[in-house]
Amino acid sequence: MxxxxxxxxxxxxxxxxxxxxxxxxxxxxxxxxxxxxxxxxxxxxxxxxxxxxxxxxxxxxxxxxxxxxxxxxxxxxxxxxxxxxxxxxxxxxxxxxxxxxxxCKYSEGVIVAIDNNGFLPFPVYRVTGKTGNDFAFGMYFNGFKVGDKIAIHNKSAVRKIA
Amino acid sequence: MCLSIPGKVIEIEKDKFMIDYGSEKRQAIMSVVEDLKIGDYVIISNKIIISIIPKNQAIKYLEIVGNVRKENGRKL
Structure with missing residues (x-):
């Protein structure tokens, strides 16, 4: 839910x-x-x-x-x-x-790691979900933590959903 | 900002890639796509190559976007 x-x-x-x-x-x-x-x-x-x-x-x-x-x-x-x-x-x-x-597809994933790599002004979230391992940019919305389940659209983190 | 138009890989040096968009060139500093070759068409987001696009699809899409931009007075 x-x-x-x-x-x-x-x-x-x-x-x-x-x-x-x-x-x-x-x-x-x-x-x-x-x-x-x-x-x-x-x-x-x-x-x-x-x-x-x-x-x-x-x-x-x-x-x-x-x-x-x-x-x-x-x-x-x-x-x-x-x-x-x-x-x-x-x-x-x-x-x-x-x-x-x-x-452009929608997906959901649980954050397993966060890359604050220094060359991007926002984090990259490593996630795992139904489609396996993936990533999402925290370009528009961020502040999520490891363990958060997030909604992802067009490879961008949207919001925490669990 | 996400560059959601395809660009052509014109140079590969170690893990850095030069991408040609026609009116400009941009560098990608990493890739999540493996085994890239010069001549491949790719999508970059924030200097990261995130996807590869078959040449025929890339060219067709660039034509569509180019026509839109011509109508709006913008360069591709």
Whole structure:
């Protein structure tokens, strides 16, 4: 069962899960560079963007998530449907190379080690999960510890789930 | 920032790789992908090569992204 944090709103969850794919959205012309820069700015300032902004930037995800605008619905989409949509190459995934599609998938993993290697300004989390050993960048969200189970999207740590 | 467009490996020296993106070159300082060769197309995230992409798929995707950027007045 996923840990529910009362303070995470629908828009915050959209932001947390979506931000790691933002560059793909720019490359495919789905959002502007200005939108991307604003997303990064919110992340750097540790602020949650307003709902209308995240819903516009992540419009495709919003459509797929459906009318239930709750943090649980966002979580459920990524956990249960995101990878299936990628495997079916729906929407823009049809334009992307297979490797990029695979990178974009959602996964979960338990942190077994943390690399603070010095040349990156954020940690790299070594994780183990259903797909074996993997890694996740703590580029957008970090502060996780060994033993934490985290959600991962596009090779980026999203949030602690257990 | 994640460079989510493919670049071509043009130089390999020990564990450092020079990647050509057409309009610029960038260096990767490590790779999680093994047995890379000059001419391979890769994805870099934060100076780490994290994936390899078949040439035909890379070229096709670069064309798509290039067209988008031309429309937006940006270089690839």
């Amino acid at each position: 996923l840990e529910k944090k009362m303070e995470e709103s629908y828009e915050e969850m959209l932001f947390m899960y979506g931000i790691s794919c933002a560059e793909n959205l720019v490359n495919l012309g789905k959002i502007t560079q200005d939108d991307y820069d604003k997303l990064m700015d919110y992340n750097q300032k540790k602020e949650v963007p307003p709902r209308d902004f995240v819903e516009r930037v992540f419009a495709t995800a919003v459509e797929r998530i459906g009318d239930e605008k709750t943090p649980e619905a966002v979580e459920r989409y990524f956990r249960e449907r995101h990878n299936e949509i990628i495997d079916k190459r729906e929407g823009s995934y049809d334009l992307m190379p297979d490797s990029l599609c695979e990178l």
